[in-house]
Amino acid sequence: MSKESVNVLFVASEIEGFIKTGGLADVAKYLPLALRNLGHRVTLIMPFFRNIAHRDEAQFIDRFSIKTEAGFEKEIGLWQLMLEDICVYCIEQHDYYDRSQPYSEGEYGYPDNGERFAFFNLSVLEAAARLDLDVDIIHCNDWHTALIPYLVKTQYHAHPKLGQAKTVLTIHNAIFQGQFERRQFEMFGDLIAPLVDTLLDGYQCLNMLKAGIRFSDKITAVSPNYANELLTRLGAHGLHEFFQQRHSDLTGILNGCDYKDWNPTTDSMLPAHYSCDDLSGKWQCKEALQNELQLPVNQIPVFGMVCRLTEQKGFYILLPALELFLRHHVQVVIIGTGDSQIAQQLDRLQQRYPDKLRFVNAYSNPLAHLIEAGSDFFLMPSLFEPCGLNQMYSLAYGTIPIIRGVGGLQDTVVDYDQNQDDADGFIFYPPESSELLNLLRRALLAYLEEPEQLSLMRKRAMQREFSWDKAAHQYCDIYTQALN
Known part of the structure; x- marks a missing residue:
């Protein structure tokens, strides 16, 4: 048969x-x-x-x-x-x-x-x-x-x-x-x-x-x-x-994953294209993202997130962690619609950190593509995630996923601290803000102190394929x- x-x-x-x-x-x-x-x-x-x-x-x-x-x-x-x-x-x-x-x-x-x-x-x-x-x-x-x-x-x-x-x-x-x-x-x-x-x-x-x-x-x-x-x-x-x-x-x-629409070498929504052999276009996308959202343009790490504003996506883990993480020299970009209470908390946080956090209470497909390309890391601290697509997009765009080890996220991302030779992301497990904050700081440390390892992770991620x-x-x- x-x-x-x-x-x-x-x-x-x-x-x-x-x-x-x-x-x-x-x-x-x-x-x-x-x-x-x-x-x-x-x-x-x-x-x-x-x-x-x-x-x-x-x-x-x-x-x-x-x-x-x-x-x-x-x-x-x-x-x-x-x-x-x-x-x-x-x-x-x-x-x-x-x-x-x-x-x-x-x-x-x-x-x-x-x-x-x-x-x-x-x-x-x-x-x-x-x-x-x-x-x-x-x-x-x-x-x-x-x-x-x-x-x-x-x-x-x-x-x-x-x-x-x-x-x-x-x-x-x-x-x-x-x-x-x-x-x-x-x-x-x-x-x-x-x-x-x-x-x-x-x-x-x-x-x-x-x-x-x-x-x-x-x-x-x-x-x-x-x-x-x-x-x-x-x-x-x-x-x-x-x-x-x-x-x-x-x-x-x-x-x-649909690589016809999500491919940094051909994506018509990006200001520049790039590949695992030449990442220079990714840094142009990062600058374009910062300009688009009126953030200071520099080479500090950008953490992106594109999702519905729901409890499932881990916002009640993320929000307390952001309160502390935004004290570091970082930028965080979040777009999505949904729960009005989550949106209000993000708005208040944005007012406290206007040069570090940008929240867009809307969905824009071009902006979603630019965030995937222009971010250094991508956040998915989900309470549960049956499969997930954004971590696959992030891998394809050389944007290191930071995920909670649940559902399809765990099936698609290899953790840096568990398997450095094959890693393409960072994983935490207990659904606690302190665990996520520790991992965010771990990723920031890698960005500052292990740039060569992070570059290898990006290239490795871009070679993954989920057909x-x-x-x-x-x-x-x-x-x-x-x-x-």
């Missing part, structure tokens, strides 16, 4: 190039392309959100009603876009997907997200049946698609094509589980009764991710270390017992196991 072409229906709530809120969108673009390059037949399907890019290029395919035995009925439209030569089907349903954002209004999720995405799961299978797609594997991603394995094994078990399909569920971030009260799933009637949990005071709810863990044929996590963490109470955010029960079907596969081709081969092995 591994040598044969497999028909993959890849289901995701977002796809890079069309709509993106996080790393899931990158996987949903680059993994299907890599699978296609290996000779597999891939079809993508996603909601037809209002603000999807290239919406005006979509081709209308069909319009039909979905009815359930519980008396539920809604009409959907089926549209088609293209990702290179891969067909991307889009589910249109105005009540559910014609909104300003995919998942939330501001910081708060839509109150009917359970119903919205339960309907999307049902619509995917109805659309696949109506299109008469040949499907060997249905590849689901996160809670938004996690009811599909259960529906395949129940409502569609007798379907001549879908009933024979095997399901794979990829966990991108298990903290988001899609837990909603039972009434949001009334479209299924009694079909979902086996999935319902009764909590305190008789409150009934359904955890969509848990359903996917229980009923998918295979489960993957977005890095090997994250797969191990999912077997623990802390790492699985309470779902550890269910992952433990499926331990033999759980595999960690490290995400790849989607390798990841695709590993997913093909999972598909083969599921089909056999």
Whole structure:
């Protein structure tokens, strides 16, 4: 089977190039392309959100009603876009997907997200049946698609094509589980009764991710270390017992990195290009970064950070450490949006250290590229990080990552103090500000006293490669196991 072409229906709530809120969108673009390059037949399907890019290029395919035995009925439209030569089907349903954002209004999720995405799961299978797609594997991603394995094994078990399909569920971030009260799933009637949990005071709810863990044929996590963490109470955010029960079907596969967009030798967003053989352009990028953010232009070390402002990203470890670290002769640059309280603390800190800290409460892709290129070090003190992409970008740009040893960060960075001959970054483990502060000072000391070693680390980092081709081969092995 591994040598044969497999028909993959890849289901995701977002796809890079069309709509993106996080790393899931990158996987949903680059993994299907890599699978296609290996000779597999891939079809993508996603909601037809209002603000999807290239919406005006979509081709209308069909319009039909979905009815359930519980008396539920809604009409959907089926549209088609293209990702290179891969067909991307889009589910249109105005009540559910014609909104300003995919998942939330501001910081708060839509109150009917359970119903919205339960309907999307049902619509995917109805659309696949109506299109008469040949499907060997249905590849689901996160809670938004996690009811599909259960529906395949129940409502569609007798379907001549879908009933024979095997399901794979990829966990991108298990903290988001899609837990909603039972009434949001009334479209299924009694079909979902086996999935319902009764909590305190008789409150009934359904955890969509848990359903996917229980009923998918295979489960993957977005890095090997994250797969191990999912077997623990802390790492699985309470779902550890269910992952433990499926331990033999759980595999960690490290995400790849898109080097077409993130390559310092060709990056069109940089003022100068450079390579591991000639780093002179990197110092021009550093000067440009300092000028762009109106920081003093000099050769003191710059520590960069690009991320959402959330607790997950380690800000409550970082902020107390910065209070002390900014007393040194350093510059710190942080851009991102999110938690308003974190933003306020960064603003106050910036006012105290106007020549050392620059915080930009926004997201700018050109500025993100300039920070990756112009910084000397890149900060990722995450509480948890299933895979992470910025540490891969940092390595490619010769910007030394300073990370907490969790999830995919630990799978991609080699610590200087543990393996100096192969090191490309600095790692700390206990989630404590004092530990991070010690490591920041360790990196600063290396910058001042070990410039030759740091130069070797940069060149070594730039030679690392995390390819989607390798990841695709590993997913093909999972598909083969599921089909056999």
